[in-house]
Amino acid sequence: MIQFFQNKLASPYISPAISEDVPQLSSIHSQSFSRGWSKNELGKLLDSNGTMCLVLREEGKIDQPPMGFLLCRQAGEEAEIITIATEPKNRSRGIARHLMDAAIRNLQTDRVQSLFLEVDETNTNAIGLYRSLGFFQAGERKGYYAPSTDGEKQASNALVMQLDI
Numbered sequence: 001m002i003q004f005f006q007n008k009l010a011s012p013y014i015s016p017a018i019s020e021d022v023p024q025l026s027s028i029h030s031q032s033f034s035r036g037w038s039k040n041e042l043g044k045l046l047d048s049n050g051t052m053c054l055v056l057r058e059e060g061k062i063d064q065p066p067m068g069f070l071l072c073r074q075a076g077e078e079a080e081i082i083t084i085a086t087e088p089k090n091r092s093r094g095i096a097r098h099l100m101d102a103a104i105r106n107l108q109t110d111r112v113q114s115l116f117l118e119v120d121e122t123n124t125n126a127i128g129l130y131r132s133l134g135f136f137q138a139g140e141r142k143g144y145y146a147p148s149t150d151g152e153k154q155a156s157n158a159l160v161m162q163l164d165i
């Protein structure tokens with residue numbers, strides 16, 4: 001059987017999101033989560049105080065839509081990852097890792113001490129990424145994620161993870 005493995009992305013170009021990116025970010029979000037965010041919801045989040053949205057494109061293709069994005073919110077010495085997602089066809093190419101590294105560097109510059117996030121305990125890919133970056137489990141929210149309406153997914157707990165930066 002022939003399998004195709006995508007190459008790791010050699011030359012990422014990371015920048016703050018611009019309003020023209022919103023439709024693509026909404027599309028990536030909808031393909032990544034059971035309740036996707038509309039363009040309107042995303043636009044409002046991008047405009048709210050203390051939020052940083054980073055998008056990743058490939059160097060040399062910066063006129064193309066982003067391949068992944070990360071949204072975080074900062075309040076004093078603490079910050080929270082609100083969401084991170086990579087478009088399905090470009091997963092496992094190192095895009096989320098590049099975005100997390102860039103966000104952490106920016107937050108360090110802003111003297112943020114602790115970065116938090118919530119992740120579904122069943123999301124092993126994301127948990128693998130966060131642990132490899134040094135996040136540890138700081139808490140748990142029981143039954144935080146509702147069961148899917150089609151009954152395919154049970155309710156699950158959220159892990160609260162923390163990184164001291």
Ligand SMILES: CC(C)(COP(=O)(O)OP(=O)(O)OC[C@H]1O[C@@H](n2cnc3c(N)ncnc32)[C@H](O)[C@@H]1OP(=O)(O)O)[C@@H](O)C(=O)NCCC(=O)NCCS
Binds near residue numbers: 032087
């Ligand atoms: C989680 C997600 C953002 C990872 O994005 P990605 O760009 O594919 O991730 P990367 O290629 O940067 O991989 C980073 C690390 O994540 C882990 N990982 C990612 N995909 C994995 C997979 N299929 N199997 C196992 N580990 C995986 C690995 O630790 C990997 O590190 P390595 O490849 O250097 O060993 C992506 O799967 C996604 O968008 N999922 C849907 C949305 C989501 O769940 N977001 C997180 C909410 S908390």
